[in-house]
Amino acid sequence: MARPIVLNLNAVILAVTADQPRVLTVRRDLRHIAGDLALPAGPLDADADRTLELALRRWIRGQTGIEVGYVEQLYTFADRGRDPGEREGGARLVSVAYLALVPEQPLGAGVEAQWQNAYDFVPWEDRRDGQADAGSMRPLLARWVRAGKGAAERRAREERIALCFGQTAAGWDGYQALERYELLYEAGAVEEAWRDRGAKAPPDTGRLAGTCMALDHRRILATALARVRGKLKYRPVVFELLPATFTLLELQRLVEALAGIRLHKQNFRRLVEGARLVEGTGTFRASGPGRPAERFRFRRDVLRERQGPGVRLPAVGRGRAR
Amino acid sequence: MARPIVLNLNAVILAVTADQPRVLTVRRDLRHIAGDLALPAGPLDADADRTLELALRRWIRGQTGIEVGYVEQLYTFADRGRDPGEREGGARLVSVAYLALVPEQPLGAGVEAQWQNAYDFVPWEDRRDGQADAGSMRPLLARWVRAGKGAAERRAREERIALCFGQTAAGWDGYQALERYELLYEAGAVEEAWRDRGAKAPPDTGRLAGTCMALDHRRILATALARVRGKLKYRPVVFELLPATFTLLELQRLVEALAGIRLHKQNFRRLVEGARLVEGTGTFRASGPGRPAERFRFRRDVLRERQGPGVRLPAVGRGRAR
């Protein structure tokens, strides 16, 4: 009798609060993996749900009370062994992962889910302040390079690290978040790599390389981050995360939080206004330090005028990013 | 008892021969839909296949003898009613679709599959020679606009058509192949729209709007076309479709075939050589009309030097494409 297949849906629900990308997580207490944080998951009800997206909205509403706005399919994960329950004769788990964007909202009483800083799981993805460099990963990665068999393999590993972490002429590329996670997994720099082989991670792993997640959920999170960063540039998705009116600096800080890099302020304004993505409201931010900023609103018309371009990323200084 | 879910894998296997994108198809003879062309499909064997991609390679090899090179997951399709068998109590069909690129190769004897011109199914996507314009779709689309309820809806439909078919300032965007197919489906301009509702299509549908495919396979094909066009620009995937050495014109014709537009020859050369994607071999095309062209080879090093950029598309003339 063939091993059965089970399908479920995973959601990476992203918000941004106080300049921090946040992701909704649930605790996953099982016999096998006790207490790791996980992404919310739910079923496709073949009778009730007309589409996968509607299924997702339904169980997110049921589990968390949240009504998600923008939703997009990410990827379908189905590798053998991604669910440890499978090893004991359990079914093969196929997960269709989705990305959802919402303004952060308080969770109702009794809801099991909780918001976490997304960069707690992938700290190396936040390059907004110089220090959070590839630097902190160095000891873990150096170990992997040294473990390579032969000079050729060691050089190849060095090159791959340099490419992933932006030390080549090409510079840092936020879109490569998944490639970076996969490199770290191969290098044994994230705890999952040891856990999945039933081994114990070296003591410095967790501190340097972020918080572990259940199953392959950190991989899914990295996929979501890569996607949202790519999408930023050519679709106006950020406005899903903003209130109806906002200042240009608020918009900039939000984009920076997701992109994980600092942007050049004047050029950011030029690009956003030049693309006619926003229009002034004539009202101004009430108080606070500095000259009051005008409040803007998103020009929904752009969605009809053009394919709806995104927010360009005029990176500031450091390295010839391209 | 809940309705069961069945998972399978679909493959859009693309090649390019004689300046035509080709797609591998099979005949699908069922009681319900007799003889429509379909994309090849196969199962995930939860015992034998470690990953979806390996499963795909396995059954493609078994069904067709083809060893596919580049493979990438496209999207998972699972809408209710995409398989007509479902209506009579059958299982819900969930299909994970993949894109594969291969140099076209003859099919072994006894293989059921066959190569078809991809643009036979989506003729409006081929804009290499001016005539295959949105023009031919006009009568079908105009009918849909007139059927709109109220002036506002009719105007919205006009706008959407203009946006999809490149009649706005933004110009034609090859990447929007899926949006165009979905518009045509909604507008009843493709035969599937009638078939899925159990109705008979108006007589001019097929001739103007391409060949029908089984299930939602034409949607999947449109998704694949959009993806490959997007990918062209930022990853060097075209070289999967070329022999080891080639002239720059051969490369250009290949890109044009996939992109569905003509490119500016000198600028194409400038971009390809400027990005150091290729290197001359010092040998030249043997004979034929005109000055002999140098043969180039793909510089595999670029994959290590940078994230591996794609081939930019310096469109020629007609409209301020952007």
Add this chain to the structure above:
DNA sequence: CTATATATGCTCAACTTGAGCATAACAAAC
């Protein structure tokens, strides 16, 4: 009033892109 912070306008050099002119080198037709 001063220091500090933010908002906003503007400039400039470097680079990229779109378009096309010009010349080179071959084959086939005459």
Add this chain to the structure above:
DNA sequence: GTTTGTTATGCTCAAGTTGAGCATATATAG
């Protein structure tokens, strides 16, 4: 062998885009 057609390849130029930073305006905190 000259003409015609065809492809290859080099080069230029104007317009647009991008990266960087100067300068000024208008708030708050003390």
